[in-house]
Amino acid sequence: MKNIHLLTPKEMRALIRKGNWDKPTAGLAMGYAQANLVILPQKYAFDFLLFCQRNPKPCPLLEVLEPGKFRPEFLSKDADIRTDIPRYNIYRKGKLERTVRDIRNLWKNDFVTFLLGCSFSFEETLLRSKIPIRHIEEKKNVPMFITNIPCRTAGVFHGPMVVTMRPIPPDKVTRAVQITARYASVHGAPVHIGDPSKIGIKNLQRPDFGDAVTIRKGEIPVFWPCGVTPQAVMMKAKPDFCITHTPGHMFISDVLNEELASY
């Protein structure tokens, strides 16, 4: 088989669809945007769309499909949302019930699909600027933390912001802010730099999702809003039913990261 890192988005999605890849997707199909997934019954759709409008940093909408539709139009022309994500989380009344690799048998005609930008999109540009990405270096899932930063409420949806953390050498922090600020539709600039306790994080070695990574002497922990925020929100809002991706296991799109950047 070809080196996995050289596969196109279409090839990666085919591999995932056949059940041959169920691991995190960071570093795959470099150059192409990946997306967070939220699927909700139609009765929750207006409230959640409003939640995303009010919380664009953790929940930057890339595409929303009309009720019952499982094929995107903007992010890909040949994808199927029910099969093309490596792992799905099934939430019932706010509880993670199980993790599955295919949701065709769960699909209902009133399901509304939301695809949200993912910070993996700006990692490529950070790497090109010689800013290290520790979880890629260590072949791990990005560390994610539930913070004490409240999201703005919309209808039934409320809860805390989830962030990703990347340890950055002190002389590169400003550049990392500048680079990521260009990518508002994939979470944009950091929400916090420096002291994890200020945003309610007790131990950087105990992430709420993903893996802990090495923080070298002198490195500054930098925190970006994360598309796993809806999952923390589902745990609080407890909708009857909700499907998301499993953190780190993203939808791989055919849209270039550069197409999502501001000038």
Next chain:
Amino acid sequence: MKNIHLLTPKEMRALIRKGNWDKPTAGLAMGYAQANLVILPQKYAFDFLLFCQRNPKPCPLLEVLEPGKFRPEFLSKDADIRTDIPRYNIYRKGKLERTVRDIRNLWKNDFVTFLLGCSFSFEETLLRSKIPIRHIEEKKNVPMFITNIPCRTAGVFHGPMVVTMRPIPPDKVTRAVQITARYASVHGAPVHIGDPSKIGIKNLQRPDFGDAVTIRKGEIPVFWPCGVTPQAVMMKAKPDFCITHTPGHMFISDVLNEELASY
């Protein structure tokens, strides 16, 4: 009375609420963002929110209120959407029925209010960069045109993009693009520069909304997406009922334009 141009947003809204100002709002409360208004019954709210998500250039959402709410939270803490806009357009089944100065007697508990960014926000920065704004110079309403550029459809909503036109001296066009690109949440960069016929505009002296302005020899017509687009869409989609602002007669907010700019 104080010079009208020196009034704060709160003072301008009070004047409007008392029925003492029903003219266009360009050039008023400089420094503060103005907003386009769309009010729809709840049954249309998801489709229209989706329409805005899919068409962020003509329909950049600044705030959406939950059903029945008429007091914004983000754009102002003391405004009333039913009284604080100089003129309202009442549409029934896609037809402009009448124009009124107060909608308290029309208000229903299932109305959902959408407030969209307005290009008046970047005019101030253009002026500060010595880029002339002809309709302000001539004390007119900005000229607006229905184009042949289709919006992306969402549910029942479909139709053409409406644009504003400003004639710009040729040596200032690039700078005008650069400046307005920083303001994505108030329509951002131009959608077209130069030839009006390419976007379906036949006669620049016959705008579909607002007033014609002088185009001096050598000036380039530059076209920005416009928040009157929803009104062209209502004419096509024909919802039972819809209330908008009258073009050019905007909601004046307490949020600074600079707060809406990207870095």
